[in-house]
Ligand code: HEM
C-alpha cells in the first residue's frame with residue numbers, strides 16, 4: 001500500500017510551501033472580471049476539483065482491491081470517499097452566498113466554459129458506471145484527455161467489479177455480465193438482484209458483501225445529493241437561463257438526477 005521509497009529526492013531543508021507547491025496552487029486564482037465575488041467562484045471550483053482528485057484516487061484503488069477480493073481494504077477507501085463527498089456537498093452552502101446579481105456581474109467573462117467540461121467529474125461518473133457516448137465528444141479537441149477518458153470509459157466500473165465479486169463468492173451470476181462491454185451503462189439483471197437479495201437476507205454469512213453493498217449505497221446516495229444541491233444552487237443563482245455549456249440549464253441538471261448507478265441495491269430494499 002505504501003508508496004514510500006519511490007521518490008529519492010527528499011530535501012532536508014524543504015519548506016511547507018515547497019512541499020505543497022503552494023506557489024502553483026495559490027497563484028492560480030485569477031479573477032478575469034476583476035469582480036470581488038469571482039474569487040469565491042474560482043476557489044469553490046478548485047476546492048471541488050481537488051476533492052474530486054482524492055475521490056478518484058480512492059475509488060480507482062478500491063476497484064482494484066475489490067477485483068483482488070481485498071474487501072476490508074476497499075471499505076477503508078470507500079468510507080473516505082463518503083467523507084469527502086460530505087465536504088463537497090457542504091461546499092454548496094458557501095456558493096449559495098453568491099446572489100444572482102453578483103454572479104451576473106462576471107458570468108460573461110466565463111465565455112462558453114462550463115462544469116460540463118469537468119474531466120474529473122466524468123472520470124468519477126465512469127467509475128460509478130455511468131457511460132454516455134456524447135460525453136467523449138466534449139474532449140475531442142484534446143487528444144491526451146480524450147485517450148485517458150476513453151480508457152476509463154471502457155474499463156469496468158465499481159459496480160461491475162462488485163458483480164464479479166458476487167460471482168466469485170458462488171452466486172449464479174449471468175455469465176454475460178462478467179465479460180460484457182463495460183463501455184455500456186449497466187442496465188440491471190435478475191441474477192444480480194437475486195444475489196443481493198440473498199446477501200441482505202443472510203448478512204451474517206455474507207458480511208463482507210453486505211458491507212460492500214452498503215458502502216456503494218452510501219456513495220450513490222451522496223453523489224445524488226451532490227447533483228441535487230448543484231441543480232438547486234444553480235436554480236437560485238441563474239433560474240432557468242440556458243447554461244454557458246449550451247445545455248438547457250436547470251432542466252438538464254434535473255434530468256441527470258434520474259439515473260440510478262446501482263439499481264439492484266435500491267430495488268432490494270422493497271423486497272426485504
Ligand atoms: C454559480 C455557480 C454554478 C452555476 C450557475 C452552474 C451551472 C451549471 C449548468 C447550467 C450546467 C449544465 C451545463 C451547461 O449548459 O453549462 C452545469 C454543469 C455542471 N457543473 Fe455547474 N454550475 C455552478 C457551479 C458549479 C460548481 C461549484 C461545480 C463543481 C465543480 C460545478 C460542476 C458542474 C459539473 C460537473 C457539471 C456537469 C454536470 C453533468 O453533465 O451531469 N458547477 N453547471
Ligand SMILES: N[C@@H](CC(=O)c1ccccc1NC=O)C(=O)O
Pocket residue numbers: 045107110113114115116238242243244245
Ligand atoms: N454553466 C454555468 C457556468 C459555470 O458554472 C462554470 C463556468 C466555468 C467554469 C465552471 C463553471 N461551473 C459549473 O458549471 C452557467 O451557465 O452560468
